[in-house]
Amino acid sequence: MCVLGVLAEDLPRIADGIIDTTDANSLGLPKSEHVKTVHIFSAKEKGNHYANGVVMTSFKNRLYCMWQSSLKDEDSDDTKVVYSTSFDEGLTWSRPKTLVAATDQYYTTSGGWLVSGDTLTAFIDIWENSLELRGGRTYYITTTDGKHWSQLHPVMMANGEPMAGVLEQDPYRLPEGRIIGAAHFMPGLHVSPVYTDDVTGHVGWKKAVFESEDIGKQSRELEPSQYVQADGTLVMLFRDQSSTFRKLASVSKDRGETWSKPEQTNIPDARTKQCAGNLPDGTSYMVSCPANDKTRWPLVLLTSRDGKTFDKALLLRSGERTDLPPRRYEGKYKTLGYSYPKAMIHNGKIYVGYSTNKEDVDCTIIPIE
Numbered sequence: 001m002c003v004l005g006v007l008a009e010d011l012p013r014i015a016d017g018i019i020d021t022t023d024a025n026s027l028g029l030p031k032s033e034h035v036k037t038v039h040i041f042s043a044k045e046k047g048n049h050y051a052n053g054v055v056m057t058s059f060k061n062r063l064y065c066m067w068q069s070s071l072k073d074e075d076s077d078d079t080k081v082v083y084s085t086s087f088d089e090g091l092t093w094s095r096p097k098t099l100v101a102a103t104d105q106y107y108t109t110s111g112g113w114l115v116s117g118d119t120l121t122a123f124i125d126i127w128e129n130s131l132e133l134r135g136g137r138t139y140y141i142t143t144t145d146g147k148h149w150s151q152l153h154p155v156m157m158a159n160g161e162p163m164a165g166v167l168e169q170d171p172y173r174l175p176e177g178r179i180i181g182a183a184h185f186m187p188g189l190h191v192s193p194v195y196t197d198d199v200t201g202h203v204g205w206k207k208a209v210f211e212s213e214d215i216g217k218q219s220r221e222l223e224p225s226q227y228v229q230a231d232g233t234l235v236m237l238f239r240d241q242s243s244t245f246r247k248l249a250s251v252s253k254d255r256g257e258t259w260s261k262p263e264q265t266n267i268p269d270a271r272t273k274q275c276a277g278n279l280p281d282g283t284s285y286m287v288s289c290p291a292n293d294k295t296r297w298p299l300v301l302l303t304s305r306d307g308k309t310f311d312k313a314l315l316l317r318s319g320e321r322t323d324l325p326p327r328r329y330e331g332k333y334k335t336l337g338y339s340y341p342k343a344m345i346h347n348g349k350i351y352v353g354y355s356t357n358k359e360d361v362d363c364t365i366i367p368i369e
Helices: none
Strands: 036-041 050-059 062-070 080-086 097-100 106-116 119-128 136-143 165-167 179-185 190-196 221-228 234-240 246-252 263-268 275-278 284-288 299-304 312-317 338-346 349-356 360-367
Touching: 050 106, 050 338, 050 360, 062 349, 062 360, 080 119, 097 119, 097 136, 106 136, 106 165, 119 165, 179 221, 190 221, 221 284, 275 338, 284 338, 299 349, 312 360
Parallel strands: 080 106, 136 165, 221 275
Antiparallel strands: 036 360, 050 062, 050 349, 062 080, 062 106, 080 097, 106 119, 119 136, 165 179, 179 190, 221 234, 234 246, 246 263, 275 284, 284 299, 299 312, 338 349, 349 360
């Protein structure tokens, strides 16, 4: 296997002095009057107390938000995928409805959205209870009206076999149509970039040439997101399970077919899921908690004109108690802070969906201008 070599200048970096990591609450960043946060779902005494894996999209003049929901604990057998909708640009949201429920054989988590013409696809990760090592497969359901959904179908690889892994939640469509993403393959959770030229994202997925580091039940690199640099180079950012508390990055110069071995960057990361992408003018962005430990705050947006040096930062949510509420309910892996942000672009705004304390579902809206 030949893995692409990476040049230091291709790796993303954060410019010196942009954030102050000695300020644990806000990284030295001021609050902006242009940033607005909307509550999509708040856990109540009677109802589910766990929420995570928040992903948003827009489809036919409506916004959609999906997440995984359970009574108390992370990845418990009752975990299901629910969704809410908004008709007013994300200011108010409907009560959540079940998208795909758990069964006696498996539980379900959110796999992300993909819009193709008049069809909205919801990817659903199916986690089989009988597996010795935790792992899952990716399925999908579709709708043309946002009300009536198809049955579950397996996402298929190019060789005709079902995808034996869970798809990461923000597949990226290149201008010419190819879809770039990543999946965590069984046994266990071992990440690999994947790509397909099928416009629906339902079939034709191929594993890219990629070398990850095996650390047992999973790869060191997990939960990536991707964007495109100004020169066309693809970048995939990873969470580092080896606890360097720095993002790992890999690059591709052949439309996602071959990737460099992931290298450590200088960008702080709280060892959590992040997101990345491009604004309509090509500006690269990433949203994460750039902390030097497992503290999942503050939530910050970083931007870069060339996709290499991130030299602007915007505070989305701080660690101040006036911003970050206390956790109200106990549960397994109920991490404090802002977990697993995923962003989308809609009508001149960036919408960042995430869970707060893994019990509430929030959306922060930032005008691109």
